Amino acid sequence: xxxxRDISASSAQATTAELRTLAILADLxxxxxNRLAGIADVRQFPAGYRIHDQGALSVPFCLLVxxxxxxxxxxxxxxxxxxxxxxxxxxxxxxxxxxxLPTLVGLETVGxxxxxxxxxxxxxxxxxxxxxLATALLKAEAMDFHNLxxxxxxxxxxxxxxxxxxxxxxxxxxxxxPSVTIRLPFDKRLLAARLGCRQENLSRAxxxxxxxxxxxxxxxxxxxxxxxxxxxxxxxxxxAGAAG
Amino acid sequence: xxxxRDISASSAQATTAELRTLAILADLxxxxxNRLAGIADVRQFPAGYRIHDQGALSVPFCLLVxxxxxxxxxxxxxxxxxxxxxxxxxxxxxxxxxxxLPTLVGLETVGxxxxxxxxxxxxxxxxxxxxxLATALLKAEAMDFHNLxxxxxxxxxxxxxxxxxxxxxxxxxxxxxPSVTIRLPFDKRLLAARLGCRQENLSRAxxxxxxxxxxxxxxxxxxxxxxxxxxxxxxxxxxAGAAG
Numbered sequence: 001x002x003x004x005r006d007i008s009a010s011s012a013q014a015t016t017a018e019l020r021t022l023a024i025l026a027d028l029x030x031x032x033x034n035r036l037a038g039i040a041d042v043r044q045f046p047a048g049y050r051i052h053d054q055g056a057l058s059v060p061f062c063l064l065v066x067x068x069x070x071x072x073x074x075x076x077x078x079x080x081x082x083x084x085x086x087x088x089x090x091x092x093x094x095x096x097x098x099x100x101l102p103t104l105v106g107l108e109t110v111g112x113x114x115x116x117x118x119x120x121x122x123x124x125x126x127x128x129x130x131x132x133l134a135t136a137l138l139k140a141e142a143m144d145f146h147n148l149x150x151x152x153x154x155x156x157x158x159x160x161x162x163x164x165x166x167x168x169x170x171x172x173x174x175x176x177x178p179s180v181t182i183r184l185p186f187d188k189r190l191l192a193a194r195l196g197c198r199q200e201n202l203s204r205a206x207x208x209x210x211x212x213x214x215x216x217x218x219x220x221x222x223x224x225x226x227x228x229x230x231x232x233x234x235x236x237x238x239x240a241g242a243a244g
Numbered sequence: 245x246x247x248x249r250d251i252s253a254s255s256a257q258a259t260t261a262e263l264r265t266l267a268i269l270a271d272l273x274x275x276x277x278n279r280l281a282g283i284a285d286v287r288q289f290p291a292g293y294r295i296h297d298q299g300a301l302s303v304p305f306c307l308l309v310x311x312x313x314x315x316x317x318x319x320x321x322x323x324x325x326x327x328x329x330x331x332x333x334x335x336x337x338x339x340x341x342x343x344x345l346p347t348l349v350g351l352e353t354v355g356x357x358x359x360x361x362x363x364x365x366x367x368x369x370x371x372x373x374x375x376x377l378a379t380a381l382l383k384a385e386a387m388d389f390h391n392l393x394x395x396x397x398x399x400x401x402x403x404x405x406x407x408x409x410x411x412x413x414x415x416x417x418x419x420x421x422p423s424v425t426i427r428l429p430f431d432k433r434l435l436a437a438r439l440g441c442r443q444e445n446l447s448r449a450x451x452x453x454x455x456x457x458x459x460x461x462x463x464x465x466x467x468x469x470x471x472x473x474x475x476x477x478x479x480x481x482x483x484a485g486a487a488g
Contacts, residue, residue: 073397081400083393095386104393127379134378135371141385142339148392149327149348153317155399156325156440196400 012037018116022063022089024140032130039122043115051107051115052093060117061097064088067113070190071105082193084151085110085186094140097123110186158233160197161208165233167195168214168221179213181222256281262360266307266333268384276374283366287359295351295359296337304361305341308332311357314434315349326437328395329354329430338384341367354430402477404441405452409477411439412458412465423457425466 015037019025028036041060045051045067052059054073062069069086083105086092096103097120109115127134154163169175171182184191192202206216212232213224223229259281263269272280285304289295289311296303298317306313313330327349330336340347341364353359371378398407413419415426428435436446450460456476457468467473 073393073401075401079401081397083396083400095389098382099386099390101386101390104390104397127382128375131372131375131378134375134382137382138342138371138378138385141382141389142343142345145339145385145389145392146343146345146348148389148396149317151396152327152392152399152440153325153348155396156327156437157317157319157323193400196396 015040015042015116018042018065019063021065022116024063024089024091024143025136027136028130028132032126032133035126035130036118036133039119039126041117041119043117045109045113045115047109047111047113049109049113051109052103054104054106055102056096056106057102058100058120059093059096059103060119061094061123062092062107063116063118064090064092065114065116067115068110068185069113069115070108070110070186072108072193073105080193081196082190084147085190085194087185091140094137094144096120098137098141110190155196159205160195160201161205162233163195163197164202164205165209165212165214165229167191168209168223169226169230169233172223172226175226178226179222179224180226181220184219184221187219259284259286259360262286262309263307265309266360268307268333268335268387269380271380272374272376276370276377279370279374280362280377283363283370285361285363287361289353289357289359291353291355291357293353293357295353296347298348298350299346300340300350301346302344302364303337303340303347304363305338305367306336306351307360307362308334308336309358309360311359312354312429313357313359314352314354314430316352316437317349324437325440326434328391329434329438331429335384338381338388340364342381342385354434399440404439404445405449406477407439407441408446408449409453409456409458409473411435412453412467413470413474413477416467416470419470422470423466423468424470425464428463428465431463 016033019033019036019040051062051069064086066088069092071083071086071092072080073083074080092107093103100120154166158166168182171185172180174180188202189199192199195202197205206214209229212229214229215222215224260277263277263280263284295306295313308330310332313336315327315330315336316324317327318324336351337347344364398410402410412426416424418424432446433443436443439446441449450458453473456473458473459466459468
């Protein structure tokens with residue numbers, strides 16, 4: 001019994017340590033971390049693991065430590081679209097965990113992924129007790145909304161080839177180099193769904209970008225003329241200074 | 245001086261009364277309403293009034309009592325897209341008021357509009373003191389995100405004609421009638437921007453829908469065969485039961 005208690009205590013400490021690494025929780029105090037750890041479960045999922053289905057109820061808030069999570073929505077005719085692919089230290093399902101509405105999207109790991117699951121009912125119960133947690137989640141939701149507004153503008157203002165160009169530029173680690181080689185974080189099927197186009201349109205978009213110095217080599221893409229691609233793709237970019 | 249105090253007190257009472265009518269604040273207690281009224285300003289704006297520009301800092305949280313507000317983003321080349329047109333009792337600029345980031349969109353009234361402006365710094369200051377306000381805003385942000393996820397799916401999965409059909413169906417007050425006449429809430433220029441297409445594509449989309457029984461008569465649109473339009477446009481609809 002004492003041994004179980006020890007394991008449980010050391011597991012809670014390990015969870016607290018992982019929670020402390022997450023930027024969105026940076027302003028929490030020790031008490032808040034300990035209480036969150038009490039309703040958290042750290043899980044290591046294999047690639048292609050379905051965390052929850054579209055339409056699921058009572059989902060946990062999912063914090064991604066490593067790996068990738070695809071947030072996808074399936075239409076009645078079977079067409080699948082990907083709203084977003086979450087990268088660490090991102091998160092998913094905060095909104096349904098707060099509202100208790102059925103989830104609009106399903107969640108699936110893209111590669112092996114380490115995820116902290118925070119129980120939804122527990123989270124809602126903590127909010128009135130921990131103003132610093134409520135403030136942190138208000139900011140996290142605001143940033144989720146901010147990113148989705150940018151995606152809506154991207155979809156409304158850019159062509160598929162421009163969206164692809166913009167996406168590739170965002171993957172470039174050094175945005176000042178005239179040329180750069182990047183690695184696609186996932187396959188072209190998922191990339192097409194994320195950009196909101198069919199796979200054949202993605203191929204056409206890559207063909208369009210070839211004239212602008214974009215070469216594909218398997219999962220790697222060489223951007224030979226970054227300024228030219230930027231001119232082409234980022235015609236509707238964030239205002240100067242807002243880009244990362 | 246006493247007279248000024250009286251006017252100010254009666255104005256605060258009037259503001260509290262208007263705040264109480266807003267569904268997103270339904271769960272607040274008297275103390276919260278009084279404190280919010282202390283940082284709120286009720287304004288009557290004419291049509292076409294610019295509430296704030298894109299890129300504005302330190303914006304207020306805007307609660308719409310009547311009228312309409314367009315949330316639009318202008319690209320460097322002058323192209324304007326409309327992220328959303330807010331209808332009462334909707335709201336805008338909650339996220340930038342919380343994060344203090346420059347706004348991604350400008351806000352402009354579409355018709356004469358009554359708006360309650362809540363000071364951003366005041367709002368952030370109240371959050372740690374009023375857990376019920378934080379909870380209300382967490383839910384409001386979650387619903388904003390929810391609606392934007394649906395719009396992203398709409399943009400990624402539907403053609404322009406399907407998006408138009410879906411939009412028209414959403415305006416129908418009675419969703420069970422086989423035919424219905426609706427009134428477009430704003431002009432076709434704004435409608436095209438909201439749907440994320442050029443005006444000529446909107447005209448083509450209306451032409452496509454004509455074969456499905458959709459007739460335009462100025463600002464009115466007659467949907468002569470709702471079930472057929474629904475079949476065509478809502479191929480990627482919300483799961484059964486989620487539709488309003």
